[in-house]
Amino acid sequence: AQTVTQSQPEMSVQEAETVTLSCTYDTSENNYYLFWYKQPPSRQMILVIRQEAYKQQNATENRFSVNFQKAAKSFSLKISDSQLGDTAMYFCAFDQETSGSRLTFGEGTQLTVNP
């Protein structure tokens, strides 16, 4: 069974600065997907970024980028130029690359961006 671990329950950053959220996972699969989801106070689940394990290039989406280290089973999220609207709970998630497979989530990191 896959496990996802986020070792930072809470983090804070000053507006406009950069912050990195950590995630590690455990799997015996070779092909899979990794995700970061953002959950603001409304509790909606918003996809931030996705990484396919077979791709060596790290995914980027505007101010959000990942550092994917497949051998180390590490998948960190970097947020550049942090904004107040980035304040949210962030979940790392894993999915096997099979048709009906489901997501396994980490415990979450509460990020607070301070003005």
Added chain:
Amino acid sequence: EPEVTQTPSHQVTQMGQEVILRCVPISNHLYFYWYRQILGQKVEFLVSFYNNEISEKSEIFDDQFSVERPDGSNFTLKIRSTKLEDSAMYFCASKGIAYGYTFGSGTRLTVV
């Protein structure tokens, strides 16, 4: 952009009552899911559904829970006799052939 719609957004129910949470997945998606998030905790998988049957369920999904897709459009989660510990946010999600999960905005269930 297509959406997954969940109703109601908030449901309050008495302990022991039955509740039905409703979801309308994206029309051309084939895989449907329910996840649960107790306040302050991580998101947990409950059940996946494909081709009109359950394809996988977690240990949380006991005999009190059931799912169905009665009319090819709605996807429902029924809790037969609610307990206080069923209070949580329930998320529906769907996934198509081309990869991509879409989550609904959730139903907050409060059992009193």
